[in-house]
Amino acid sequence: MRTHHGLFCFRLLMLALLFTAISSAGLVQAVAGDVPPPALDSYLLPDGRVDLDALRAAGYQGPVNFDGYRLAPGTRMPVSDAKLPGDEFWIMTFPDPTLDGSASAAVVWDDQLVVVVSGVLYRWTNGNWEILNAEINGWAYALAVHGDDLIVGGEFTIAGGVVANRIARFDGQDWHALGYGMNDRVEALTTYGGLLVAAGEFTVAGAGYANRIAAWDGLAWSPLGDGLNDEVEALAEYDGMLYTAGDFTSAGPMIVNHIAAWDGDSWSALANGTDSDVQALAVHDGRLIAGGNFSSAGMVPAHGVAAWNGGSWSALGGGFGDWATCLADVDGVLYAGRGYSSGGALIYRWDDPLWTPMTGEESDLEITVMLDYAGLLFISAYSWDGDHGMYVFDGAEWSGLVGDGFSDSILAMTIYDGDLIIAGEFTHAGNIAAGCIVRWDGTDWYPLGSGLADDDDWIVALAVHDGQLYAGGHFSEIGGVPARNIACWNGSGWSALGYGLDGYSEYSPVRALVSHDGQLVAGGEFEYSGADPMDGVASWNGASWTNLEAGSY
Incomplete structure (x- = not known):
């Protein structure tokens, strides 16, 4: 999912100013709700299925807190049926639930494995993957531990509601900015001499110039000499x-x-x-x-x-004939993961003086992460065709960690008309063509019309208002109906909301929706509706859009 960070940051600030101007009985309370959204486990059966009878009996409609859960239809399938020498040693090390996607970074923090998958942070705890309060608005590429805190670097500008430009600190409960952050993405993190060191494509760190690399002393950023003239991809401390x-x-x-x-x-x-x-x-x-x-x-x-x-x-x-994208030392054994190429094994082990292939030949996969975790080699693989997988190897036995629920990320969830509604970037839910939005009736998945048709479109916000379901995101058509970034589902078909909400850049999505005081309120990066200017926050009264400038509502 692509974002325009500067414009998005401005819109979020506008939204924050608007919310600040509202009384405690106003929109802020409506966003949070008089009662916090119920947790998903309020509607789960012991076997993990959604209890639709309890849900319908409660008569509830609206958002659901699904932190820590992943949804998937049916039974998961193994990573591959291919037979290779040594297969008799492979076991399932990590049970379900599993993750959809390849990891872009991984680290061990607070005695737990933390990974980034499709820009979302997860931790492995109590035998399950759990979303780690990862409220960041863009991609994360690097993870590190500094002191007792988890440090995240990437392309985001907001973390947990805090403005944090490309780097943020998570203390286990809250997100914090590190000064003014960076002006471009952070790709690598490490600690050196008690300092946190960040590297990437940026040229400014905090309030000063820092060419691609800078150090944080807890109060401010400082450059490392004249820095470097191009992108930094890896950092390590060796021999002081x-x-x-x-x-x-x-x-x-x-x-x-x-x-x-x-x-x-x-x-x-x-x-x-x-x-x-x-x-x-x-x-x-x-x-x-x-x-x-x-x-x-x-x-x-x-x-x-x-x-x-x-x-x-x-x-x-x-x-080994290819380039190495990842390296890891696990209990004194060196492993290398190779890049996307015309063939060869995915993973090699150094058995001096030779490299020993640890997998069969794979021509369309690339290793994206390798990490030593509790004496295990943690691996993530990615294919340009969209296939991906996560694996664990303990030196003799390995297991696949892959989900088959959705073809891409889930970005929003709500309850409508007694059913669970899921939306995001996916095109399929199980074997059902979904068009980025589906409903679950307790037994099966069903599409909501034909959904979104363009592969670059997505839905990131859902709300129930006046008995109807509203979806916001980045799209120009839904269910065959022209609709600019926001649309309404009445139970049988989609309809547009006037001229919709749009902007002058290619990506001007609707990112937030809430029902408040008889109107639907939308927030995002949009700038107009038809010929009427909109400053990133607008309300719909059922017939037309009204611009909500900060302090005007």
């Missing part, structure tokens, strides 16, 4: 120094070729560096291991992976 890797070729005036070391005062090169980008770093057997899309390191032939001992480069065998 901070190492950075990525697409860059210089640190200030110094040529460093894709990998550099920081000693606390200045940058230094690692011999001649590598001949192409470095995407992963790990420490193994007293050496720094670099993985990436290179064929040489320090003039030494090294296909996709090489070792640095503090003074010189060496190859690790003959490499």
Whole structure:
């Protein structure tokens, strides 16, 4: 899902100003409700199915708190039926519920595994995946632990209702900004010398310039020298120094070729560096291991992976024919995950002096995350065709972690007419064509008309108002009916709300809906309805839209 962060941040500030101007009996109370939305477990049977009889008896309509739950129809299927040598050793290490999607980052925090999947944070606790209060409005790419807190970096600008530009701190209950954050995305995080170090594509950190890398001392951001001239993709501490890797070729005036070391005062090169980008770093057997899309390191032939001992480069065998996207040391064993290519194994283990393939050949998958968690190798894989999976390997046994419920992310849920309504970015719920929105009657999934037809469209907000269901998001047509970013479902068909809500940029979605004081209120990034200007917050009276400027409602 794509967003325009600056405009979205402005709209959210407008929305916050509007809410501040409302009395305690007004819209803020309506958004939260006189009574908090019921938890999903209020309507669950012991076996996890939704108790529609209890739901209907309660007569409730409106939002549901589904934090910590994942919905899926039917029985999950194994990751693959393919037979490979060693299959007799594979077991299910993580039981259901599982996650839909590949992880972009993972870390162990508070003795729990935390992962980012499709921009949402989950933690593995008590044998289940649980959403980690991850109220961020964009993608997360990096995770780290600093002190007792979880640090998240990415492309978002809001975390838990707090303005937090591309980086935020979670203390277990609340989100906090780290100063003014960054002006572009954060892709890597680590700690070094008691400082939190962030790297990525930004050129400003806090109130000052910081080329792609900066350190946080708890109060303010500071640059690391002159920084780097291009994207940083990986960070690691080795032998008392901070190492950075990525697409860059210089640190200030110094040529460093894709990998550099920081000693606390200045940058230094690692011999001649590598001949192409470095995407992963790990420490193994007293050496720094670099993985990436290179064929040489320090003039030494090294296909996709090489070792640095503090003074010189060496190859690790003959490499493995592809570039390494991920590296991990698990109990003294080095593993490498390869990038998308024309073939070869997905995962390799270093058995000096050779790389041993740990899987069969896969031509269309790429490893996105590798992590040591409690002596297990945690792996996430992704396919450009949209397939994805999550796996665990303990050195002899492995298991697949993949869900088959929805084809993409769930972004909203509510109860309407006694049924559970689910909306998001998915095109299928189980084997049902869904068009980003479906209903569950306690037994089966059903589409709401034909839903959204464009693969780039999505629904992110649902509300029940005046006995009808309203959906907001990014779309121009729903159920074959032209409708700009918002529409109404009356139980049998979709209809537009006047001219809808739109903006001057390609993406001007409706992101929030609430029923208040006899009107439907929408919030988002829109700027007009027909010829009438709208400042990101508007109300619908059943016939027309009214602009709600801050303090006017």
